[in-house]
Amino acid sequence: MVESRNEKVTIRDVAELAGVSHSTVGRVIGNYGSVSEKARTRVMTAIEKLGYSPNAVAQSLRNKKTNTIAVVVGSIANNFFSKVIGAMENVTTSQGFNLLICSTHEDIVTEVRHLQNLQRKRVDAIIMSSLQTNVSAADMGLYNSEIPIVYIDYSIPNVPHDLVESAxxxxxxxxxxxxxxxxxxxxxxxxxxxxxxxxxxxxxxxxxxxxxxxxxxxxxxxxxxxxxxxxxxxxxxxxxxxxxxxxxxxxxxxxxxxxxxxxxxxxxxxxxxxxxxxxxxxxxxxxxxxxxxxxxFPELIGKVAALQAIKRVQEVNSGKISQERFVKTLGTEFRIRKSCKAL
Missing domain, CATH: 3.40.50.2300 (Response regulator)
Known part of the structure; x- marks a missing residue:
């Protein structure tokens, strides 16, 4: 009988205790393929008994999914962006995604470096407020990659990704x-x-x-x-x-x-x-x-951008990717108080 070894427990141990193949355990953990209810129950019982926890990194490499959406902004200390990010986090968390927050400190070189790192990490989507006004040929692969990108605030003219902006x-x-x-x-x-x-x-x-x-x-x-x-x-x-x-x-x-x-x-x-x-x-x-x-309305900008990013991830996962660009321009509100006078 296999004994529990907590974090040292492997799929091999689970398969041995459940009396099934390694691939069956993999299908149950990944929730894909065909598995009989009887086999699934045995695998889940073995997992619980052994205290097995799948390696999230290994799973993401196999599935090519990380359940992570990154947001890149100029400064997280900025009042506007802090509200945008808060709304994004509410949406992503409710939909089972992690939100990775990156600050460029208003620097284009840092922005490019973040994009390079995020693509290496294989995040599922990127939401960003870019400082770029015209992407160079050398960096075009970063800004026009296969990873879905939703821009907030401003869209780079020669990079036609989705956009959520104010008027x-x-x-x-x-x-x-x-x-x-x-x-x-x-x-x-x-x-x-x-x-x-x-x-x-x-x-x-x-x-x-x-x-x-x-x-x-x-x-x-x-x-x-x-x-x-x-x-x-x-x-x-x-x-x-x-x-x-x-x-x-x-x-x-x-x-x-x-x-x-x-x-x-x-x-x-x-x-x-x-x-x-x-x-x-x-x-x-x-x-x-x-x-x-x-x-x-920063909270609305964050919500709409996060929902669109998740929609794009779902399209990639299903293989049914819409080629139609999403552009949402949200209105502003002119709030008249007492700082102006008539001449």
Missing amino acids: NFKGTFEATEYLINLGHRKIGAMCTPQFPTVKQRFEGYCAALKKHGILFEPSLVVNRQYHSENAGREMVKELFLLNDDITALLILNNNLCDSTLLALRDMNKNIPDDISLITWDDTSLNDLLEITTIAQ
Whole structure:
């Protein structure tokens, strides 16, 4: 009689105790193929008696499945992405998948390295917010691999994978037009060029100015790489140094909001008496300070992206892969509070 050896127990031991072949034990564990109910019961009894636990890594190599979905984002400390990931985890856990979280720290080289590692690990799908604007030929295999990829926030133009995004252009257009209708003409915009979504928002800003016949002034736009928590301070000071007649400010990346507020305080600029202010993404602080915002719905983005990733995994497993690209653009909500005034 075979004795229990806990983690040292092998399929051979289970087969011996159950009186069946190794392949029968494998079919029961993997839940595939044809096995009589009598044999299945004997195998399950032997597994329980011996305390056998299948090697998950070995199983994934045999099945070419890991039950793991990876998510790659710029920063897990970012309030927006933390909510996105939380919603994804709720979905993946409920569907029996593990969620592997990777942060690029807003660096393209790190992003490429994560993709290389994830493909070596054979994750079942990848959900990512990419910094790429145009993938090089050398890296194309990473971004256009057989592993399903669902993009959030932004889709790389030459890589036609699934996409879940917010209405970046429309949301900023609406906010800019709101300021124009309040009588503002000198509207400053704070941009961070390494984020492709900010480019879409900037285009919405420009389109609203054009619609209302307002000449675009380059000096009203500060376009800097986001490199630290103090980036907003530097950008605001530059804007007012070049334009002392700015009446409104549009922040196209909420990472800049906190330091912008500090800079305005240092300059004795009161909101909204001295400067009207609108920022992207709603936070508890924006609500507390009654700042008008263009709100996204990160939990919904995470949920939709995770469900689509799981759908793609199921298609791969069934061999019935849809060639139709999934694109979902979610609306934003313009939340008017007390940070803007009419002129």
